Amino acid sequence: MSAQQAEDADPVASSTADSSADQPLLDVRGLRTEFRTETEPVVASNRVSFSLERGDTMGLVGESGAGKSVTARSIMRLIDPPGEITDGQVVFDGEDLLQKSEKEMRDIRGNRIAMIPQDPMSSLNPVMTVGEQIIETIRRHQSVSKSEARRLAIESMDDVGIPDAEERIDDYPHEFSGGMRQRVLVAIGFSCEPDLIIADEPTTALDVTTQAKILDLLNEMQERENTAVLMITHNLGVVAQTCDHVGVMYAGNLVETAELDHLFERPRHPYTRSLIDSIPEVETEYDELPTLDGAMPDLSDLPSGCNFAPRCPHATEACRSGGDPALEGVGDGSSRAACIHADDLDLSESTAAKSGGGRREIDRSGEPLFEVRNLKKYFSAGEGLLGNVRLSREGGGLPTIERRYVKAVDDVSFDIYPGETVGLVGESGCGKSTVARTVLRLLEPTGGEVYFEGEPIHDLGSGAIRSLRREMQIIFQDPHSSLNPRKPVGRIIGRAMERHDIATGEEKRQRVRELLERVGLSGDAANKYPHEFSGGQQQRVAIAHALAVEPKLIVCDEPVSALDVSVQAQILNLLNEIQEESNISYLFISHNIGVVRHICDRVAVMYLGKIAEFGRIGDIFSAPFHPYTESLLSAVPHADPKRKTDRILLEGSVPSPIDPPSGCPFQTRCPKKIGDVCEQEVPELEAVGDDDHRISCHLSVAEMSERDSFIAPREKREVAGSD
Amino acid sequence: MYNYVLRRVGFMAVTLFLVTLIAFAVTNILPGNVALVILGPNATEESLAALQAQLGLNRPLYVQYFDWVLGLLQGEMGQSLRFGEPVSALIAERLPRSLLLAVSATLIAVALSIPLGVYAAVNQNEAPDVAASMFAFIGISMPIFLWGLVFILVFAVWFNIFPTGGYTSPTESLLGSLKRLVLPAGAMGFALTAYIMRMTRSSMLEVLSAEYIKLARAKGMSQRVVVLRHALKNAVIPVITVIAFQFSYAFGGVVVLEEVFFWPGIGRLTLTAIQSRDIPLIQGCIIVVALIYMISNFAADLLYAYFDPRIRYGGDE
Incomplete structure (x- = not known):
């Protein structure tokens, strides 16, 4: 990524910008997107500035709600009301996209900038054949005959590795597996040979073996067409395998941009360090999985200082009061970080605690x-x-x-x-x-x-x-749908105790409080309804509910799959702790x-x-x-x-x-x-x-x-x- | 698919059998003696008994039922007591007129409601949407016959553009037939529009927030293509059932509306039959209306499969 000045330094008038070769393909400057609400607007993406060269891949990472997708959709000007882009420039190939008419934008979307969406199951139109959906994209942007467009569509299906493309082109999306549908989406994305692909969590919904194949396919297509890719993902593993540069987002802001190797070797922002540390390494034994404690602040109620200060181990008084720092060059300038201590901190060492001893031995001599x-x-x-x-x-x-x-x-x-x-x-x-x-x-x-x-x-x-x-209790993948939405969680948990004659009355209420505290919630949470909790907290409630009847076995059916990576580790640690306590x-x-x-x-x-x-x-x-x-x-x-x-x-x-x-x-x-x-x-x-x-x-x-x-x-x- | 159609036809046969049972039971439980209706209150005991024997009404009920069902299977519905003509002939004459009315009304309703529903959904919560919703609310709150009266008042009495009622066969005079069709079909169509429109609107709203709509926009498709090609085709699927249901409803509505517009269809025939205790005719009308109802719902399910490629009845072929 080119070294760049602090974002609001020089607004380049888009009309005079010449699209010369030394300019980056995409140059986002001070982009700000707000969502109108009943009270005051929520800024979902704020002062976002980065640039992307032709043929390069940039990853945009962060926890959910960090503003990654909003940023990507803002680049394509696909923000639905009540959202609105209120400031900044998106200079693409020398022209500011924010100055273009809607009609001009439509000629760019799908043609010069294409999107590969997240969910292959819901992103294809179920009543149109996959062929129709590829062909319409081609015919929208290229003046080719129907039969020529069909030939091109078959070719693009071949390119993304869909077997028997010629026969399968008239099939409907539901006749394809998830991985094949994702390939169709890749084919649509590349069908008009765009200069830039925005891939929004393109593999999150896929199995790990399918994910590997789709990532390889993306890399291969990108190299063949010399396409730039903006890869939005919450998975640092995906970033490490595919990207050249990375942008880390937090609470609507870009807090660090760096070359891939630099980011992992010497992160400049404490949030990046925490994010990397929160991913367990396969080869390491942990007493406790590393976690990223706390939660991202509510976008409508940001702290007065640095947004990350409340969760930051290095935060000082200056961080908490001095306003949110701007993204600025650090060290030799190839990295940029939005941290006032970026130059002083050395974050190259992982802070995750590793295990001293091995894991607990299980006594398998008796009866199972x-x-x-x-x-x-x-x-x-x-x-x-x-x-x-x-x-x-x-x-x-x-x-x-x-x-x-x-x-x-x-x-x-x-x-x-x-x-x-x-x-x-x-x-x-x-x-x-x-x-x-x-x-x-x-x-x-x-x-x-x-x-x-x-x-x-x-x-x-x-x-x-x-x-x-x-x-024998069971915990399901989706805590939201397994907890009765009309009852406070205290009653849900208490009911389980009554049904199995474990406790009633005051004793029951006391135990509910203990259980909620045991799973890391406050005892007062008993009076709240399930929807008042976040996904991770709901799963804690579900665990408390399972523990209420003092089971000897809990069947955990994908208990962390629906949760953010940072929350996954917390839930797994909780399960481990409970096991150690109660065998x-x-x-x-x-x-x-x-x-x-x-x-x-x-x-x-x-x-x-x-x-x-x-x-x-x-x-x-x-x-x-x-x-x-x-x-x-x-x-x-x-x-x-x-x-x-x-x-x-x-x-x-x-x-x-x-x-x-x-x-x-x-x-x-x-x-x-x-x-x-x-x-x-x-x-x-x-x-x-x-x-x-x-x-x-x-x-x-x-x-x-x-x-x-x-x-x-x-x-x-x-x-x-x-x- | 083939299996599915077979199963559905079998299912319809069973339903139809139950309808014959109910129709027969109800008409025989009804108070009133057919012979008495025919001969008048001054008839003697002997002549009543003779007529009952002649009509076969003194036989045990189950014999009468089997006789009737056997006739039905051969397309024979017996003789109308009131008109002295075969019931099948009477129905064959009236049914097409009612179908003409109900089909026209449904077509009008579809032609009005789907564009309106789409328009309202695209302009959600703005003036056109609010106006359309209010219109729908009024439409649903008013019974069909009231719409008939309003239409007569406005278009026949005040503006005198169309006749107040009556029926002209299209073979006789196409224009005259159309003129007389406009008001009753329009009134009924209007009453049906509201419901279909509301369904179209909510279905469109749901579809418009789908991921594949977002992708269509990201592919550079215009609003027109997104709405008409991508969204409408999906949104219309659940609406089909509603349309079929509304058609059946329209067919029920003709009973009243035909009376308002002096439309000599199956609705008025049924009324006349009930008033004169014309049991074979009542039974015939019930069977035919039930059949129409079943066929329209069956057609809706087939259309469903046509519009939604994910539904292929009967698993794999």
């Missing part, structure tokens, strides 16, 4: 608390009474009636000991959530056995199940293998309803690997630009569980497939080495051990002396 044996859950395919029946006439002759099933969970076994956390990981659709619901008998199992303290849950009547529910067990379900690393003792990696690999956390992260585990682990983006892991990208997408592949379920995508044996024989989950590390694969242990480990301590890396 919870045991699942050969669990099966089949859903009938199709709807209605006879919807799953299909006449088949294989091999000629009379038609035979065939019932078809989706084998959501197929022969899954594991156990959980007291005080232990067992994880179930896998991509969406692998059956992990179905396991959670089936073991609790929220769904009826099709087959198999489930024991809780020796009680056969699969055999119990509904009354006995209900009393066992006291011992509770968790069954922890997650699609994020990085999260599992720091909370689970043992992990089952699931694929297509079966367990591919099972073992202690150290076994899962080191050789030998199931090829699926290996690719899953390799796809996790590390928040460290020095580490470009050789990612193993999987071909295609997860096969349909109605028609699972023959033999090993993973054989259709396996990069290490041997041959016929994989297609014909279903591999057993067999022990490899000691302490019950089991892998379901035909490969030999040696073949599965080509890579050493994902968590081996990293050798001390050379610090680049450029700073």
Whole structure:
């Protein structure tokens, strides 16, 4: 990024700006976007200044509500009322976009500046074919015939790696998987060969293996077309893997801009340091996951000094009173930071506390608390009474009636000991959530056995199940929809105690207060309604609710997936603390293998309803690997630009569980497939080495051990002396 | 899809069977003796008994029912007591007129309400939206016949542009037929507009805040394309059901409106039949109206699948 003066120093009249080669492609100066409210306007993006060169990638990071998306949408002038751009310039290729008419802007949008939106599921029009949606973009900006536009659309679908583009062009969005839809969105974005792509959290809604593929695709497209990319993300891992420059946003302001390596090696703003430290490293053992304490201030009620001062460990009196500092060059000038102490502070060392000792040993000598044996859950395919029946006439002759099933969970076994956390990981659709619901008998199992303290849950009547529910609780992904919105949280929690005869009256109220305090809320929170809490706080309430009945096991179904990264660590720490205190067990379900690393003792990696690999956390992260585990682990983006892991990208997408592949379920995508044996024989989950590390694969242990480990301590890396 | 249609047709057959049961039961429980209605209050016991025997009314009820249903299956609905003609012929003559009225009214309503609803949604909370909402509120609050009377008063009495009522067959005089159609169809269409408009508006508002609308704007599409191509096609899907429902409602509304406009359709036929205890005719009318109702809802579900590619009835083909 070019060194730049303090933003409001010289407003360049856009009309006289010549679009010469030495000018950056995009130069945002003092951009300010406000939202009118009933009282006074809220400034969602304030004094934002940065520039982006042709072909470069800049990341815009920050917690949710930091103003990243508003900034991006302001650049395209796509702010809906009551929002309004009130100040600044957006100089794109020498011209100020804020001076252009709406009609001129429409010629630029999709053509010279294109957007790749966040959610592939809702960003495509469901009643138009994907072809129509690509073609209309091309025809809007290029004078080509219909058939020519169609040819170009097929070409662009080919370019983004959609197989059989020619046949699939007339399909509707719902006929594509999430990853394929994201590819369609990338194709739309690149269809008119724009100079600038604004990618707004383009991979946040995707599984980790799909995310890796989309990021690679973006990089590849960008290099081919020499497109500049503004990458908006909350994930520093994504930034580290894709960006050249980074802008860090906080409470509507850009608080630091830097080159990627500089940002990670020597952040200049304390917020950047905290943001980096809040991401747990895979190879580090933590007593407690690093967290980013506190919350971003309410935009309508900003502190009088630096916006970050209330959360800043280095804040002084000057910070709290001197107004919000402007973004200014630091050191040799390649970094800019909005911090009055930027020149004095040395933030190059991580402040996150690492663990001294290892993790707590689980005593597995006795009886397991919870045991699942050969669990099966089949859903009938199709709807209605006879919807799953299909006449088949294989091999000629009379038609035979065939019932078809989706084998959501197929022969899954594991156990959980007291005080232990067992994880179930896998991509969406692998059956992990179905396991959670089936073991609790929220769904009826099709087959198999489930024991809780020796009680056969699969055999119990509904009354006995209900009393066992006291011992086994569940926490869901979305706390907002699992808490009754019409009751104060104190009553929600109290009701659970009454139902299971734990406490009533004054004793109950006392315990509710204790519980709320235990999960890090104030006791007075009992009188508040769920909507008065933030997402992280709601999840704390949900945890308090689960703890109210003193369970021995809590099933956590993606408990942190819907939360901001900084909040995730807080919730995980809370779960760990509670476990240490009360020796509770968790069954922890997650699609994020990085999260599992720091909370689970043992992990089952699931694929297509079966367990591919099972073992202690150290076994899962080191050789030998199931090829699926290996690719899953390799796809996790590390928040460290020095580490470009050789990612193993999987071909295609997860096969349909109605028609699972023959033999090993993973054989259709396996990069290490041997041959016929994989297609014909279903591999057993067999022990490899000691302490019950089991892998379901035909490969030999040696073949599965080509890579050493994902968590081996990293050798001390050379610090680049450029700073 | 094929399976779905079969299932729906089967379902309709069952419904229709239940309708015949109810229609038969109700008309037979009604007080009033058909023979007495025909022969007048001065008829002798003997002549009443003779007429009842002739009409088959002295047989057990279940025999009468099966006889009637068997006839229905062959398209036979019996003889009208009042008119002395086959019920099927009477209905065949009147039904197209009522359909003409109801279809025209629905078309008028759709032509008015969808553009209005879209316009209101695009200008949310501004003057046009408020005006349209008020109009809708008045439209919903007033019963159909009142609209009929207002229309007669304004267009026939004050301005004398259209006749106050009556019916002319289109084969006889196309222009004359149209002239007489305008007021009743307009009045009914007006009454239906309000509801469809409100549905269109709220559906459009929901769609306009969707992510794919934001993307369409980010692709440089004009407001016109965004609204008409991207939003309307999605917004209209839930409105289809409402339109089908309103059409059925219109068909119920014709009973009153035909009376107001002297429109000799199935509505007035039903009224006459009830007044004269013409049991076969009442039954016939009930069956036909129920059938129309079912068919319009079935059509709505098929249209639904046509407009929404995500719905393909019966799972995979």
